[in-house]
Amino acid sequence: MQLTYVLELLKPTKRKQNIFLQNITEVVKNRRAIASKLKAGETKLSSADFKEHNLPSAVKNQNIREVKALYKLFLKSNSDKENIEFKANQPICYNNQNYKIDDHIISIPLYTNKCQRFAFPVKQTRRFEELQQYIKNNCTLGKASLFYKRGKWYFAVTIKIAVRKTTNSNIMGIDIGLRQLTVASVKTPEGKELNRQFHNGKQAGFIRKKYRSLRRKLGQSKKVKPIKTINDKEQRWMTDLNHKISRQLINLAVQEQVGTIVMENLENIRNNAKSLNSADRNIHSWSFYQLQQFIEYKANLAGINVEYVSPEFTSQCCCKCGKVKESNRKGNQYSCKCGNQIHSDLNAARNIANRFLAPLNKQQPA
Ligand SMILES: [Zn+2]
Structure with missing residues (x-):
C-alpha cells in the first residue's frame, strides 16, 4: 500500500526561499520544454537535452518521467488544448535515490550556480514521527516533492508498506x-x-x-x-x-x-x-x-x-x-x-x- 506524508519545513531563510523559487521557475521552463519535445515526437529524452535549464540533472530526469506520464494522460483526454499547460507554481520532484531523510533533516539537491545539496529541518509532528517509524522498519521510499503553498514550504514523501490482511470475520x-x-x-x-x-x-x-x-x-x-x-x-x-x-x-x-x-x-x-x-x-x-x-x-x-x-x-x-x-x-x-x-x-x-x-x-x- 502506498502512503503520502506531507511534511512542513521549518521556515527557510530568505536566501534559501529565493533558491527554491529560482529552481521552481526553472522547473516550469523545463516541464514546458519537455512537453514541446514530446509533442514534436521526440521521446528519447535525457537531462542532457535540456542544458539551458539551471536544475540538478536528477530533477530534470524526474521531470521527464513526470511529464511523459502526464502527456500520455493528455493524449487520452482528447483535450482541445495545444499541449499540457503548466502553472507557474510547480513542485520540484525527486526520485528515491536523490533525497535523504536523516533524523529531522531532509536533504535535496538544488541549483544555485552549480548543483548543490541543501539540508532543511522538518517541523516535528505526529505524522512525521509516524513516517520515521516506517523508515526505521525499512519501508520502501518512493518519490518526493518540494512545494510551496499559502506561504509555507512542504516536502511530500511517498512510501510503500506491506499490509497484512486481517482474518477477522x-x-x-x-x-x-x-x-x-x-x-x-x-x-x-x-x-x-x-x-x-x-x-x-x-x-x-x-x-x-x-x-x-x-x-x-x-x-x-x-x-x-x-x-x-x-x-x-x-x-x-x-x-x-x-x-x-x-x-x-x-x-x-x-x-x-x-x-x-x-x-x-x-x-x-x-x-x-x-x-x-x-x-x-x-x-x-x-x-x-x-x-x-x-x-x-x-x-x-x-x-x-x-x-x-x-x-x-x-x-x-x-x-x-x-x-x-x-x-x-x-x-x-x-x-x-x-x-x-x-x-x-x-x-x-x-x-x-x-x-x-x-x-x-x-x-x-x-
Ligand atoms: Zn419489520
Missing part, C-alpha cells in the same frame, strides 16, 4: 448522513449485533449554518474572495472532523475484530442531502465522499476490507423482517408492524451490513 455496516454523520453497526457473520457507534451531526449542522449565513451576507455585498476564504475554512473544519470520525470508527473495528467494513455507494448520500440548497449540498457531498475515503484508507492500513453495497431502500427497509415501507421512517424513528422500533439511521446501518451478509449466508448450507 465480523462486519461493520456504516450509514453516512446528516442528522447522524455516521452510525455503525458491528455484526457477527451470523448477523448478531455486537456493538454500535453514533456520531451526532449536531455540531456539524451548527457550523454549516454559521458558514451559510456568513456566505449569504457576503453574497449580498458581492465579495468573491472572502467567500472563498470561508469555504476553505469550512472545508478544513470538516476535514478535521472526518479524520476524527474515521479514526474512531477504525478503532472500534479493530477492537471488535471486524474483517470487512460495508458502506453505501455515494449516490444515495447525495439524495439524502435533498433538504440542503445546492451550495451546501456541494460542500457536503464533497465531505461525505472525503469521509468514505478516509475510512477506506485507514481500514486498508489496518488490513480491513472495504466493500460497497447498493444504497437502494437501506433507509426504508426494516432490518428485522426485511419489509420495505417508506412511511415506516419518520425522522429519527423507524417503526415496523413486526414490532421493530429503532433509530432510523441504526436501522440503515444494520441494513447495509445485512446486504453484505445476505449473499454470504445464502451460500451456506441450511
Whole structure:
C-alpha cells in the first residue's frame, strides 16, 4: 500500500526561499520544454537535452518521467488544448535515490550556480514521527516533492508498506448522513449485533449554518474572495472532523475484530442531502465522499476490507423482517408492524451490513 506524508519545513531563510523559487521557475521552463519535445515526437529524452535549464540533472530526469506520464494522460483526454499547460507554481520532484531523510533533516539537491545539496529541518509532528517509524522498519521510499503553498514550504514523501490482511470475520455496516454523520453497526457473520457507534451531526449542522449565513451576507455585498476564504475554512473544519470520525470508527473495528467494513455507494448520500440548497449540498457531498475515503484508507492500513453495497431502500427497509415501507421512517424513528422500533439511521446501518451478509449466508448450507 502506498502512503503520502506531507511534511512542513521549518521556515527557510530568505536566501534559501529565493533558491527554491529560482529552481521552481526553472522547473516550469523545463516541464514546458519537455512537453514541446514530446509533442514534436521526440521521446528519447535525457537531462542532457535540456542544458539551458539551471536544475540538478536528477530533477530534470524526474521531470521527464513526470511529464511523459502526464502527456500520455493528455493524449487520452482528447483535450482541445495545444499541449499540457503548466502553472507557474510547480513542485520540484525527486526520485528515491536523490533525497535523504536523516533524523529531522531532509536533504535535496538544488541549483544555485552549480548543483548543490541543501539540508532543511522538518517541523516535528505526529505524522512525521509516524513516517520515521516506517523508515526505521525499512519501508520502501518512493518519490518526493518540494512545494510551496499559502506561504509555507512542504516536502511530500511517498512510501510503500506491506499490509497484512486481517482474518477477522465480523462486519461493520456504516450509514453516512446528516442528522447522524455516521452510525455503525458491528455484526457477527451470523448477523448478531455486537456493538454500535453514533456520531451526532449536531455540531456539524451548527457550523454549516454559521458558514451559510456568513456566505449569504457576503453574497449580498458581492465579495468573491472572502467567500472563498470561508469555504476553505469550512472545508478544513470538516476535514478535521472526518479524520476524527474515521479514526474512531477504525478503532472500534479493530477492537471488535471486524474483517470487512460495508458502506453505501455515494449516490444515495447525495439524495439524502435533498433538504440542503445546492451550495451546501456541494460542500457536503464533497465531505461525505472525503469521509468514505478516509475510512477506506485507514481500514486498508489496518488490513480491513472495504466493500460497497447498493444504497437502494437501506433507509426504508426494516432490518428485522426485511419489509420495505417508506412511511415506516419518520425522522429519527423507524417503526415496523413486526414490532421493530429503532433509530432510523441504526436501522440503515444494520441494513447495509445485512446486504453484505445476505449473499454470504445464502451460500451456506441450511
Ligand atoms: Zn419489520
